[in-house]
Structures are given as C-alpha cells and as structure tokens.
Amino acid sequence: MPQDRIDVPYVAKLARLALTPAEIETYGKQLSDFLVHVDALRALDTENVPATAQVIHARNVGRDDVVAPSLAREDVLAGAPQAYGPYFRVPRIIAEE
Amino acid sequence: MDETAVGIAADVNARRRSAREIAEEALERITRIDGRIGAYLTRTDALALEQAERVDGRVAAGERLALAGVPVAIKDNMCLRGTRTTCGSKILADWVAPYTATAVARLLDAGAIPVGKTNLDEFAMGSSCENSALGVTRNPYDLERVPGGSSGGSAAAVAAGEAVIATGSDTGGSIREPAAFCNVVGFKPTYGRVSRYGLIAFASSLDQIGPFARTVRDAALVYDVIAGKDPLDATSVDVPVERTLDALREDLHGLRIGVVKEFTTRTLPPAVAEVYAAAYRDLERLGATLVEVSLPTADYGLATYYLIAPAECSSNLARFDGVRYGLRVDGADVTEMYERTRAAGFGAEVKRRILIGTYALSSGYYDAYYVKAQKVRTLIAADFAKAFEACDLIAAPAASSPAFRFNAKSDPYSMYLMDYYTIPVSLAGLPALSVPCGAAVPEDGRAPMPLGLQLIAPLFEERRLLGAAHAYEQATQHASKLKPQLAGVSA
Numbered sequence: 001m002p003q004d005r006i007d008v009p010y011v012a013k014l015a016r017l018a019l020t021p022a023e024i025e026t027y028g029k030q031l032s033d034f035l036v037h038v039d040a041l042r043a044l045d046t047e048n049v050p051a052t053a054q055v056i057h058a059r060n061v062g063r064d065d066v067v068a069p070s071l072a073r074e075d076v077l078a079g080a081p082q083a084y085g086p087y088f089r090v091p092r093i094i095a096e097e
Numbered sequence: 098m099d100e101t102a103v104g105i106a107a108d109v110n111a112r113r114r115s116a117r118e119i120a121e122e123a124l125e126r127i128t129r130i131d132g133r134i135g136a137y138l139t140r141t142d143a144l145a146l147e148q149a150e151r152v153d154g155r156v157a158a159g160e161r162l163a164l165a166g167v168p169v170a171i172k173d174n175m176c177l178r179g180t181r182t183t184c185g186s187k188i189l190a191d192w193v194a195p196y197t198a199t200a201v202a203r204l205l206d207a208g209a210i211p212v213g214k215t216n217l218d219e220f221a222m223g224s225s226c227e228n229s230a231l232g233v234t235r236n237p238y239d240l241e242r243v244p245g246g247s248s249g250g251s252a253a254a255v256a257a258g259e260a261v262i263a264t265g266s267d268t269g270g271s272i273r274e275p276a277a278f279c280n281v282v283g284f285k286p287t288y289g290r291v292s293r294y295g296l297i298a299f300a301s302s303l304d305q306i307g308p309f310a311r312t313v314r315d316a317a318l319v320y321d322v323i324a325g326k327d328p329l330d331a332t333s334v335d336v337p338v339e340r341t342l343d344a345l346r347e348d349l350h351g352l353r354i355g356v357v358k359e360f361t362t363r364t365l366p367p368a369v370a371e372v373y374a375a376a377y378r379d380l381e382r383l384g385a386t387l388v389e390v391s392l393p394t395a396d397y398g399l400a401t402y403y404l405i406a407p408a409e410c411s412s413n414l415a416r417f418d419g420v421r422y423g424l425r426v427d428g429a430d431v432t433e434m435y436e437r438t439r440a441a442g443f444g445a446e447v448k449r450r451i452l453i454g455t456y457a458l459s460s461g462y463y464d465a466y467y468v469k470a471q472k473v474r475t476l477i478a479a480d481f482a483k484a485f486e487a488c489d490l491i492a493a494p495a496a497s498s499p500a501f502r503f504n505a506k507s508d509p510y511s512m513y514l515m516d517y518y519t520i521p522v523s524l525a526g527l528p529a530l531s532v533p534c535g536a537a538v539p540e541d542g543r544a545p546m547p548l549g550l551q552l553i554a555p556l557f558e559e560r561r562l563l564g565a566a567h568a569y570e571q572a573t574q575h576a577s578k579l580k581p582q583l584a585g586v587s588a
Binding site: 006008011012014015016017018019023027030031033034037038040041042044046049050051052053054055056058061063071072075076078079080081082088090091092093 | 192193195196288289301302328331332334394397399400401403404411415418419420421422423424425427428430431432433434435436437439440443448449451452453455456459466468469470471472473474475476478509510524525526556
C-alpha cells in the first residue's frame with residue numbers, strides 16, 4: 001500500500017473543502033497516523049476474496065411505474081439557501097461571452 | 098417518567114389515562130431537567146399535544162394502538178415534517194424537514210407522542226456526542242461524563258426519564274455504546290430490517306435504525322412497530338417480520354452462547370473484565386451452554402470500518418453543497434461557494450472523515466484501501482458465520498470502557514477504539530443489542546458507572562436475540578441497581 005504523506009490540499013480540493021493552513025497541517029498529521037493503523041490490513045491475504053459492498057446481497061429493486069404525487073415544490077424550496085421562483089438559485093456557472 | 102411503554106399503552110388503550118396527560122407530564126419533566134442533561138436540540142411541544150389529542154380521539158373511537166400515548170424522543174438525523182432536523186451540524190442548523198421518515202411515521206401511526214429531537218455527534222460520527230456543533234449532552238449517571246454516541250441524546254433522554262422510548266441509528270455502535278453508557282437497552286436490528294427513508298445518510302452499507310428503551314420488552318414493542326419492508330427504501334429487506342414481543346423468554350435453556358476467544362484475552366480494565374465474567378456466568382446459570390468461539394479477523398474491524406464508513410460518508414455528504422438545503426457561504430464562483438459552505442458548515446470530525454474517505458476512493462488508492470477493506474469485510478462476516486455454526490448467540494462487551502469524562506479522548510483513534518466490540522458486528526450486518534449488566538468504577542473516577550452486555554445474533558434472528566436478552570434482564574435486574582445523578586431535581 002502507498003505510504004507517502006497525503007497530499008491534503010489535493011484531497012481537500014476533490015472534496016470541495018476549503019482548509020486553512022493550520023487545518024492542512026493538523027489533518028495531514030492525523031491522516032498519516034491513521035494510515036499506519038489501516039496498513040495493518042496488508043497482513044491479510046485477500047487475493048481470492050470477493051469484496052462485500054453490503055451484507056444482504058439485495059439485487060436491483062424495482063417498483064411498479066405508478067404516478068404518485070411528489071413533495072410539494074414550495075415545501076422543498078423552503079429549505080433552500082436561495083430560491084428564485086420555482087428554482088434553486090446558484091452562482092453563475094457559465095461565463096458570459 | 099420511569100414507566101414502561103407497555104404499561105402506558107395499556108393504560109391509554111383502556112382509557113385509564115389520556116395520552117394528553119401523559120404528554121403534558123413528559124413535557125413538564127423535560128422542562129424541569131433538560132437544562133442539566135441537554136438531551137434535546139429541539140422540543141416539539143405543540144406537535145406532542147396535537148398528536149396526543151389525535152391518539153385520544155382514535156382510542157375513544159375504539160382503536161387499540163401499540164404505542165398509545167408513549168412519549169418518544171427522535172434522534173435528530175431523522176426527518177419529522179415541519180420540524181428542524183439538524184444532524185447536530187451547523188450546515189443544517191436551520192433546515193426544516195419537508196417530510197417524515199418512515200420509521201418515525203410508523204411510531205406516530207402506532208400512537209407514540211413525539212416530544213423532541215435529540216442531540217448526536219455531527220452526522221452521527223462519534224462515540225460521545227462531543228462532536229455535536231449544537232449542544233452538550235451529559236450522562237444522567239454522572240453529569241461530568243459523556244452519554245456516549247452518536248445517539249447520546251436519545252440514550253440520555255430515556256435514562257433520565259425525559260422520554261420512555263427513543264430512536265437511534267447505529268453505523269458502528271451508535272446505539273449500543275450510548276445504551277451501555279446510560280444504563281438503558283439499545284437495539285440495532287439486522288441491516289435492512291428497518292426502513293431508512295428519511296434517515297439522513299452517513300454510511301449507507303452500515304446505517305440501521307433501532308430503539309432505545311428501559312426494558313427489553315419495550316425495545317421489542319418498538320421494533321415490532323418499525324420493522325419491515327418499505328417501498329420508499331429499496332434497501333429495506335423483504336423478509337417476513339415475526340413479532341418479537343411474544344418471543345421473550347424466562348430462561349436460556351437449550352441456547353449455546355459463544356464467548357469470543359480473541360475478546361476475552363484482550364485487555365479490559367480489571368473492574369470491567371470482572372463485570373463481563375460475571376455476566377457470562379449469569380448466562381450459564383440461566384441455562385445457556387457457553388462455548389468458546391473464534392473471530393480471528395475481528396481485530397481488523399476498526400481499520401476496515403474506518404475506510405468503508407468514511408468512503409461512504411464522503412459520497413453521502415457531497416449533497417451538502419449550499420444549493421438545495423441548509424447553509425450557504427457565497428464565493429467568487431460556484432466552486433468557491435461549495436468549498437466555503439462546507440468549510441463553515443462541517444466540524445472537525447466530519448471534515449476528517451470526508452478527507453479520509455475521499456483519499457481512500459481517489460485514483461491510485463481505491464484498490465489499496467477501499468476495495469481491500471471491502472474484502473476484509475467479507476472475511477469478518479465469514480468469521481461470524483462460522484462462529485454461529487457452533488453457537489446460537491454471541492456475548493461480548495458493548496463498549497471498551499464505562500462512560501469517560503468530557504475531553505478525555507483528544508486523539509481521534511482513541512475515540513474510535515470505544516467501538517472495538519460493536520464495529521465488526523456492524524460490518525457483518527448482524528442484529529445486536531446492549532442490555533445493562535452491572536457497573537464498574539472507571540479508571541478516572543470513584544463512583545461506579547453502568548456497563549452493557551452486547552448480545553449478537555445471526556442475520557434476521559431478532560426473536561432469538563430479544564428473547565434471550567429479556568431472560569437475562571429479568572433474572573439480573575441490573576438497570577434498577579443504579580440511580581441517575583439528578584441532584585437538586587425532584588423525581
């Protein structure tokens with residue numbers, strides 16, 4: 001398993017988390033310590049062991065295609081930080097030409 | 098309120114008392130003592146009184162309801178329509194749920210009275226409730242100590258008589274550990290038994306809802322109400338639910354109970370180890386045959402869990418991005434808005450787990466960490482399956498120590514170790530519970546604190562599990578030997 005120190009700013013970017021320099025330092029150290037613990041798993045031979053995603057082994061679950069009411073739009077939008085008419089309002093995503 | 102749910106429901110159904118007067122009594126008790134305990138993040142007085150009227154109306158019309166008039170506390174990661182649902186996080190501090198979780202809806206339909214939403218470690222990540230961004234919950238048996246977690250508010254509410262029953266969610270021990278710390282019964286059913294529709298997800302391959310109660314019988318009563326397939330949760334299993342309430346036993350004759358070799362050689366504080374040794378002897382005295390079983394890979398449970406659960410959490414918590422619910426912190430562009438919102442909204446433990454999970458799932462590390470952990474999970478589940486060829490139930494500690502003091506676990510890994518005995522069980526998806534089994538003086542204290550015996554059953558064997566737990570509880574009566582420390586509060 002890879003043992004190198006974690007590139008915390010890169011991982012934070014992937015996770016969309018803004019971190020302060022102090023947080024990068026702290027989490028970097030804690031995550032490195034943590035990897036020492038999980039590296040213990042290397043001792044186990046899992047070459048021919050299947051992975052378990054969940055224990056109930058449910059197959060794809062479908063339901064009858066019946067039209068039923070959804071949540072009321074206004075109830076859902078009431079929880080949004082910003083709404084605009086029937087929409088969630090977000091910062092501009094596409095740059096102006 | 099030190100009554101049982103069974104007793105209250107019988108009284109209300111027979112119209113000896115009204116749901117209204119029971120609801121008022123419960124709300125009044127919360128007013129009187131919750132300032133000291135801090136079990137609740139949100140009270141739902143108006144809803145409680147409304148529901149009590151409805152229950153009294155239904156009973157007057159001739160209905161009999163399994164939980165008629167029983168005050169219930171709801172962990173604040175479960176949606177209750179019209180009530181704020183925070184997950185103990187700043188990111189959802191003001192979010193009002195637009196619908197009700199199925200498990201909660203079933204409790205209400207059965208006549209339970211919702212008195213409030215309880216505190217938890219943020220997004221159910223923790224073992225002490227100290228990771229809540231919104232409040233401090235104290236252990237009713239020693240106000241200087243934690244109630245456990247993540248469902249610490251629910252455990253404390255039931256222990257302090259601020260509710261008769263409560264809901265919890267258990268991902269790696271979040272029902273069983275706080276139940277042990279607070280001298281109550283906490284029960285995690287088989288993965289998939291109880292619908293998670295309306296439970297805000299932490300780790301989807303592990304999360305399961307279950308009850309807190311002061312007796313095994315009450316826990317069985319609640320389970321019988323909430324268990325079963327739900328079309329709104331595709332991961333709820335379509336396995337027939339047999340009533341557990343009529344499976345409660347008075348002895349353990351004919352049962353083989355496994356004691357895990359690797360757990361008995363693990364170092365517990367001597368006072369704690371003595372309590373568990375006595376508990377195993379009591380199981381034998383009640384007619385069970387004790388057999389030694391081996392779980393050779395259980396020791397890898399913690400490492401496995403702390404890859405799988407954070408990986409799933411990093412994915413589940415991606416939805417908290419400042420767009421559809423909760424907090425938003427503006428930025429120069431949409432990416433900066435996401436990053437600032439999540440930085441301001443999440444606490445340290447949640448950030449840590451998101452980082453671990455993102456790392457374990459990232460390109461180049463996915464096979465080495467995440468897939469490796471999933472493979473070890475297979476080995477752990479296989480160990481349990483093999484152990485259950487030689488026994489019907491397994492007995493183990495529910496937590497690594499009694500309740501500890503606030504700020505005692507500053508190193509994240511030392512906190513993770515609290516769930517050493519519950520995590521392998523969660524990885525295998527098995528039903529398990531914690532039942533009070535005595536008390537021990539903590540290494541950093543003078544007065545005894547409660548401990549919980551964990552009983553574990555094969556998949557879907559909830560009847561066997563609750564049946565045996567009832568026999569042990571009735572024969573030992575450990576819960577009643579300790580009294581909550583509520584000095585200055587009249588009972």
